[in-house]
Amino acid sequence: MGGREATMVLMDENGKRCDGRTVDEPRRIMIKAGGLKNADGSSYIEFGDNKILVGVFGPRDVHPKHMSDTDTGILRVRYHMEPFSVGERKNPAPSRREIEISKVIKEALEPAVMLEKFPRTAVDVFIEVLQADGGTRCAALTAASVALADAGIPMRDMVAAIAAGKVADTVILDVNNEEDQAGQADMPIGYMPNLEKITLLQLDGVLTPEEYKKCVQVGVDGCKLVYELQKKALNDKYFGNKGD
């Protein structure tokens, strides 16, 4: 973030990052669709050392009733970090940060989900971060989109997400926790690969216009990689790898 003191070496002379990755190499990503019996749709993602579980309910009745909309369905998202998800115990009550990320993820999913088909109903998305290691909002958004598809909610496209950023004056893909803490910029991007539209774009740090353009490009390319894995997760569950 910004001008925080960088005590560790984020990039060595060979262009290798602190965890041994190259500049445009994402962490190991594993996505699994399904898994929760009582939810209408669910998914589990391992994104580097992030471990996130998502459950989707709905469309179902809205409670409290006054929240319902006669024109369209509503999307409700809860992003929550477990007390044991980080080094020092996190208070399980929703923090300012969690409320903000819930809102950001909700707004990143809304362009994809066709809620207007279900007026007066709600779709609830519950995101539980079991283990956090930087970039949880992107991993959570990716997993939430798989869980929504698993629940059979009509969607215009999947939403894939990954962060781009800048460390040691170099644009990188998939910012990890160390790079987020000590790096120069962090830019989470959510992207609908078939419609070629960006649904989430945040930026923490300072970039020149050229770097900004490069960051967006690197992020969008990264999202396409994530999308392939989302596709694979759904194909594995529903078509037993027969899908194209």
Place this chain on the structure above:
Amino acid sequence: MADKRKYVIPGDVVTTGPFRPEQNTVLDGNKIISTTIGISEIYDDSVRVIPLTGKYIPKINDLVIGKVNSHTSLSWELDINSCYVGFLPAQDVFGRDFSAHADELATKLRTGDLVAARIANFDRTRDPLVSISDRDLGKIDSGVLMEISPSKVPRLIGKKGSMIQMIEEATDAAITIGQNGWVVVSCESPEGLLKAKKAIQMVNEQAHVANLTDQVKEMLDKKGES
């Protein structure tokens, strides 16, 4: 009939060109995009995706099994395994001379009763209106309720009812399938009931298997001998 069947997920382009987008597809420019996980089918002039997951969405003329939730002095509310509740007006049961003072709704249908009903009307502004005034509709007196995934109902019915006919013939059971995924099985003999239930369970779990009809038939025949 359908050619070029394809497995699709949301956002996949099913085809391009002058087709009419039907069930579970949207038109974007000249691309037809799937909105759900399913199997795409291209007909002469239209495209549709058969969903493999999802809740039941009421459609006019669907036969559904409903469970009475509650009633007011004018109507019943039915749970139809959907995000909306079915609305059954009292006139439908009592006839046109229904009077809210004279007739007590609980004498006809009580909370927890199962009914076979048809979706009479449904649009996005109101809850679905259901009707039980038709042949084969009305209160279900006996049988066992089973729940299957609504997206697998077409598989249980089979092509022109082949699957369900086969199960009924092999077990002597009477099976009522609601489009909402609720199925009522009734049978005179306990063995027949068990076999029919097992067959339905099998279809629900293995809906994606190619020659399921043969496998179910095999299971039904085998059990009969032992």
